[in-house]
Amino acid sequence: MPFAIYVLGLAVFAQGTSEFMLSGLVENIAADFGVSIPAVGSLTSAFAVGMIVGAPLFAMLSLRRPRRRALLTFLITFLLAHVVGALTHSFEVLFVTRVIAALANAGFLAVGLATAAGMVGPQAKGRATSVLLSGVTLACIAGVPLGAVVGEFWGWRSAFWGVALISTPAVFAVLRSVPATPVDPDAPSVRHELRALRTPRLILTLVLGALVNGATFCSFTYLTPVLTHVTGLSTGWVPAALALFGIGSFIGVNLGGRLADNRSGQVLAVGGTALLVGWLLSALTAASPVVALTLVFVQGVLSFGVGSTLIAQALYTASEAPTLAGGFATAAMNVGAAAGPALGGVALGANFGFRSPLVVSAVLVAAALVLGGAVRAIDSGNGKGSPSAERPLEARS
Known part of the structure; x- marks a missing residue:
């Protein structure tokens, strides 16, 4: 892997810390602003909405612009949004800064995915993707738990300052390590890339991604109240639980990256089924500390x-639209990230209890499995068969 891809992963680490850290700061923010826990959960949904809008929009706007310049613009905007967020005493302003930070994050990730994929061979996109997403998982392991500890001792604002500080060296690293390549005059136009995105299999992949990520964010956003109110653990256990989830996600994204290039079918079928079982078990056994913490890692x-x-x-499916594919993939995953916490908040607001987000997560994964299975059955019934799961989609005939 080119070193510049790891530099992009460093920037994604800072952004992933910001995206996930609210799960350990929910109760502190709610107390500071005098709002409800579901209201603070809406900050996660707001971030996700910004990612949904920003990813395809900024991917299109940056299509004919030097990628390094676009990456730096997005990263600096992200940094400044956290400075304002750390200073504000208005929940509404904090809400707006989350949207702005998300727009910048979305643009960076969309262009970053295209940049990373363009630096590797045509059969290594899964590995390149996993390096970038490892930045998110490392944020879960180190950044998010550290943010929870810092927030516990010095207040939630210190976590926002921490993200701004982490982002600063990432700016200089991107400036020095990402090649300043000129815009390719023969690069596909926006219209060409949009046409390439109109494939049923790509749309299905994006919908499945939204459902799976919705399940992840639904439970992760409300992990702290589940652990403290249902499992009965003290708040001191929250950073450790977040670290467990982060370690698990780091392992998962790297395994997925290694297998996505040639065994995606097995990962999606077996992993998806196990994911459903895991969310159901989490809801049923949340009162047991040992089982609950184990499942945090497994999930x-x-x-x-x-x-x-x-x-x-x-x-792979949208190989003819490398920039917009990254943007729409980012947007789809964040449709789930917006809907998941919102659905979990509805369940909590209806007084179904703190286990209810875990049940909602199970329902979302079940919907993904049913949809994927139905499409495969229709393909088989029409005699089309299903594409081989042994190699990347773009290599299939």
Whole structure:
């Protein structure tokens, strides 16, 4: 892997810390602003909505612009949004900064995915994707738990300052390591790339990604109240639980990256089924500390293993639209990230209890499995068969 891809992963680490850290700061933010826990959960949904809008929009706007310049613009905007967020005493302003940060994050990730995929061979997109997404999982292991600890001792604002500080060296690293390549005059136009995205299999892949990621964010957003109110653990256990999820997600995204290039079918079928069982078991056994913490780790592995495989398959399916494919994949995953916490908040608001987000996650994964199975059955009934799962989609005849 080119070194510049790891530099992009460093920037994604800072952004992933921001995206996930609210799960360990929910109760502190709610107390500071005098709002409900579901209201703070809406900050995660707001971030996701910004990612949904920003990913395809900024992917299109940056299509004919130097990628390094676009990456730097997005990263600096992201940094400044966190400075404002750390300073504000208005929940509404904090909400807006989350949207702005998400727009910048979305643009960076969309262009970053295209940049990384363009630096490797045509059969290594899964591995390149996994390096970038490893930045997110490392954020879960180190950045998010550290943010929870810092927030516990010095307040939630210190976590926002921490993200700004982490982003600063990433700016200089991108400036020095990402090649300043000129715009290719023969690069596909926006219209050409949009036409390339109109494939049923790509649309299916994006929908499945939204459902799986919705399940992940639904439970992860409300992990702290589940652990403290249902499992009965003290708040001191929250950083450790977040780290467990992060370690699991790091393992999952790297396994998914290694398998997505040639065994995606097995990952999606077996991993998806195991993911459903895991969410159901999490809801049933949440009162047991040992089982609950074990499943936090296991679900991290499965969620990111399946999710990263779906992103890689989106890039393979839309190989003729490398920039917009990354943007739409990012948007689809964040449709789930927006809907998941919102659905979990509805379940909590209806007084179904703190286990209810885990049940909602199981329902979302079940829907993904049913949809994927139905499409495969229709293909088989029409005599089309299903494409081989042994090699990347773009290599299939």
